[in-house]
Amino acid sequence: MTKHDAARRAFLVRAAVGAGAVAGAGLVPELDAQMEHNHAENPSAAHQHPSGAEHGAFFNHDDAVTMAAFTERLMPGAPDKPGANETGVLNYIDLALAGAYSDLQDFYRRGLAQLDVYCRKTYNTSFQHLSAAQQDEVLAALEEGKATGFAWPTAQDFFNTVRTHTMEGMFADPLYGGNKDFAGWRLVGFPGAQAMFTPIDLQNQQAFTRAPMIGLQSVSSSPIRKG
Amino acid sequence: MATEKTDVVIVGVGAAGGILAAELGKAGMKVIGLERGPRLKTADFNPHDELRYFQRQELRPNAKRQPVTWRPNAKVRANPMSILNYGNQAGGGTVHYGTLSWRFHEDDFRARSHTIERYSAAAIPADSSIADWPITYADLEPYYDRAEYELGVSGKAGNLQGRKIDGGNVFEAPRRREYPLPALLADQSGVLFEAGARKLGYHPFSSPRAILSEPYHDRPGCTYCGFCQSFGCHVGAKSSILVTKLPEADATGNFKLVTGTMCYRVNTDNSGRATGVSYYGPDGSDNTIEAEIVILTPFIYDNTRLLLLSRTEKFPNGLANSSGQLGKHLMAHMMAKVFAAFDDRYVNVYMGPSAQKHTIDDFNGDNFDHSGLGFIRGSQVSIGPADLEAGPIGTAISLNPPPGTPRWGAAYRDFLAKYFARYGAIVAQTENLAYSDQTIDLDPDVRDQYGLPAPRLTYDWRRPNELARVEFLLTRMEEIGRAMGATHVWRAPLGPGAPGAHHEGGTRMGNDPKTSVVNRYGQTWDIPNLFVIGSSTFPSMSGFNPTLTIQAVSYMSANAIVNRYKKNPGPLV
Numbered sequence A: 001m002t003k004h005d006a007a008r009r010a011f012l013v014r015a016a017v018g019a020g021a022v023a024g025a026g027l028v029p030e031l032d033a034q035m036e037h038n039h040a041e042n043p044s045a046a047h048q049h050p051s052g053a054e055h056g057a058f059f060n061h062d063d064a065v066t067m068a069a070f071t072e073r074l075m076p077g078a079p080d081k082p083g084a085n086e087t088g089v090l091n092y093i094d095l096a097l098a099g100a101y102s103d104l105q106d107f108y109r110r111g112l113a114q115l116d117v118y119c120r121k122t123y124n125t126s127f128q129h130l131s132a133a134q135q136d137e138v139l140a141a142l143e144e145g146k147a148t149g150f151a152w153p154t155a156q157d158f159f160n161t162v163r164t165h166t167m168e169g170m171f172a173d174p175l176y177g178g179n180k181d182f183a184g185w186r187l188v189g190f191p192g193a194q195a196m197f198t199p200i201d202l203q204n205q206q207a208f209t210r211a212p213m214i215g216l217q218s219v220s221s222s223p224i225r226k227g
Numbered sequence B: 001m002a003t004e005k006t007d008v009v010i011v012g013v014g015a016a017g018g019i020l021a022a023e024l025g026k027a028g029m030k031v032i033g034l035e036r037g038p039r040l041k042t043a044d045f046n047p048h049d050e051l052r053y054f055q056r057q058e059l060r061p062n063a064k065r066q067p068v069t070w071r072p073n074a075k076v077r078a079n080p081m082s083i084l085n086y087g088n089q090a091g092g093g094t095v096h097y098g099t100l101s102w103r104f105h106e107d108d109f110r111a112r113s114h115t116i117e118r119y120s121a122a123a124i125p126a127d128s129s130i131a132d133w134p135i136t137y138a139d140l141e142p143y144y145d146r147a148e149y150e151l152g153v154s155g156k157a158g159n160l161q162g163r164k165i166d167g168g169n170v171f172e173a174p175r176r177r178e179y180p181l182p183a184l185l186a187d188q189s190g191v192l193f194e195a196g197a198r199k200l201g202y203h204p205f206s207s208p209r210a211i212l213s214e215p216y217h218d219r220p221g222c223t224y225c226g227f228c229q230s231f232g233c234h235v236g237a238k239s240s241i242l243v244t245k246l247p248e249a250d251a252t253g254n255f256k257l258v259t260g261t262m263c264y265r266v267n268t269d270n271s272g273r274a275t276g277v278s279y280y281g282p283d284g285s286d287n288t289i290e291a292e293i294v295i296l297t298p299f300i301y302d303n304t305r306l307l308l309l310s311r312t313e314k315f316p317n318g319l320a321n322s323s324g325q326l327g328k329h330l331m332a333h334m335m336a337k338v339f340a341a342f343d344d345r346y347v348n349v350y351m352g353p354s355a356q357k358h359t360i361d362d363f364n365g366d367n368f369d370h371s372g373l374g375f376i377r378g379s380q381v382s383i384g385p386a387d388l389e390a391g392p393i394g395t396a397i398s399l400n401p402p403p404g405t406p407r408w409g410a411a412y413r414d415f416l417a418k419y420f421a422r423y424g425a426i427v428a429q430t431e432n433l434a435y436s437d438q439t440i441d442l443d444p445d446v447r448d449q450y451g452l453p454a455p456r457l458t459y460d461w462r463r464p465n466e467l468a469r470v471e472f473l474l475t476r477m478e479e480i481g482r483a484m485g486a487t488h489v490w491r492a493p494l495g496p497g498a499p500g501a502h503h504e505g506g507t508r509m510g511n512d513p514k515t516s517v518v519n520r521y522g523q524t525w526d527i528p529n530l531f532v533i534g535s536s537t538f539p540s541m542s543g544f545n546p547t548l549t550i551q552a553v554s555y556m557s558a559n560a561i562v563n564r565y566k567k568n569p570g571p572l573v
Helices: A003-023 A029-041 A061-074 A089-098 A102-123 A132-143 A155-171 A180-188 B017-026 B050-055 B106-118 B137-152 B188-199 B245-252 B300-309 B392-398 B410-419 B464-483 B547-565
Strands: B003-011 B031-034 B069-071 B204-206 B255-258 B262-268 B274-280 B286-296 B331-333 B335-341 B358-360 B379-384 B423-430 B439-447 B453-458 B488-491 B501-504 B530-532
Touching (some): A003 A089, A061 A089, A061 A132, A089 A155, A155 B392, A180 B392, B003 B274, B031 B286, B188 B464, B464 B488
Antiparallel strands (some): B262 B274, B274 B286, B379 B423, B439 B453
16 A cells, blocks of 8 residues: 555545544444554554644545535445445545536535534534434435525535535445445445346346446456345 | 638537438538537447446536526526536437437327317417428438438337337337337336236337347447446447448548537628538637538527527528527427336346336327317326436436435435335426427527527426326326336426426428428528528427437438439528
8 A cells, every 4th residue: 555545545534433433433433443454554654644634635634524424424334234434435525526526616615614604503513523313403404405504505505416426426436436345336236337238137037146346447246235 | 710611511410410411421512510529439438437427427518618508487597507418529419318219200290280180279278389390200201211220220110001010109100111120128127117008008119219139230239238328338339320320421531520619600691691600629719611501400509599699780680580480499308207116026227228218109199188188299108217327326316215215314325225226217208399488599698618608598398288298197107107016106306397308499490481490401491501400490399209300300301402402502492
């Protein structure tokens, strides 16, 4: 692992851990374990910011923690059911905002700022420090347009955009930074960019489970899903 | 600034322009085709990428660089639409389309007269401008046949010279011969739809599609990978203009394609004749082509926009607009949807060509008695994925969960995980009527990357006739879903009144120069060497996808230009 990769991993892991710290213990056990592993494997990478400050391609540390929590509530993980954090949704959105969606940077900055004002006004603390149930209340208020204080983007536009980008991060090809190890495709049973299905496949009334799953630059030969 | 001379300039090389380029080139005419986007290759489409092509719409115009604005009525300001439902490359929409290849019904060409004859004039909404075509099905049949055989369409005949055949579309107009290729195989959504529809007494069949079910013309058969709508075909089995007519045009030696261009004006002289076009090149250069014939075949917005932008002192209201009809009678399909999900089996709707896989025509056109229903004209009803594309991003965006299930959180995750491969969407594609206040014009505020005014659409399908039709069809589709044996059947929300897919109108064809922009050959009444060919000329739209009819009309116009206009330039009617 290069120093760069390790640092980025650390940024994402800390964001996910930060998000999960209050919202629910054990929310990101795999990432927790991974962070421990990274420390052991490459301690210099994990400690290159003694201040604890880390930065993504777009998100600063606080916004990354908020986004990790927000997207995990949209698509929560559970045992055998990978959610936003496990599939790398934060990584996807962070890279997209630094690239293909750079015209949405202000949309996210302002959306997150308005979210922070709303949470402090309503709960006296920031989104990342709310309980999972309270975070769900906030998301519902955004979705229904009931969250106050949103001018641009509107609460509903912000919610819908984050929802859409969360789905993209869950289900786009892993090349784009999410859908880690095809976990999103595995969740729903999508075999990826199969170049063909046979007449026998078309008659199948059961789950399609034949490996490999096929991506743009990678394949996975482990089972697609439990039938 | 460059100036070139040619016999024919074609603006927009898609479903219509590609056919005209090949046919006129074969007749020895020198043709230059201007195309806004790039010319892609089959190799560009392997492997498939849902984010890039479906979600980020790479084969469609960039809505920020080429904005199109919409408003529901003339009283409100128009806003840019986020998704533009047409093509942006050589081959146009045929590169990414779902390939549905229909012949319109006989009564689709005379919807107004037919309605009055069977019902009464009062059955037509007072504000509708629905009109008969200046051509009949019989006029077009030879060209439908040619399009099916030259391009490669798979299907099963349901009406061979008047003989009805079970398993094909028994409501179709008579055809001279079978399809060139057998029907595409049904996937499980088609199998379930077939059985459910038959149980209810309807007449289902595998939809005719411009996809090769077997090798044909040196191209391979379909691999049933499922990446059709929004995607280019990775084996070239989709009979797009890119792999059919463009190679033919190249082979004539008379065709030159210029990509990355934006045509911004049709030039005319004081005698009222078109002299050619001006366009911006990919390097920003300002260029002129002098041509004997100018043919406009872009997506419909740009016909109206170009003709308005080309206004002169002689043509102060835009070219070809002495009738005042330019930009009027905009039509578009809307998609009403019912979802059918199964607890006891999988459907795997992501397999096989993705769009409108299996169809019933029982509720289209005037194939059923509308007496007392409160609306005229109907809809194709078909089965497929939630948004004509079956990948997980599209499904997460478009498969609205049933009432009571949220759109996010653990319950939503479980819903999507369980039903992604266990559902089908039954979709009605409705024949919305023409209304003269549904228009295309120039947006006064929004401009594109070239500084040209954006096309502005004024349109709202939610009219009494259309709403009554949608409600009727949603009820029929719920019945079909239950007859398919689905555990759960529910309606998708209807959404706003914006135009959906398959836009028509703006340069209506007719028999009378006072009430139409072009004649039956797409020749403008006002400027005989200026043609507009494509769905912008359709006086009514039918419940069928328009592409095969665009292509048939293009063959008919090409035939008239080659065999009549070329020898004796002047009005063809």
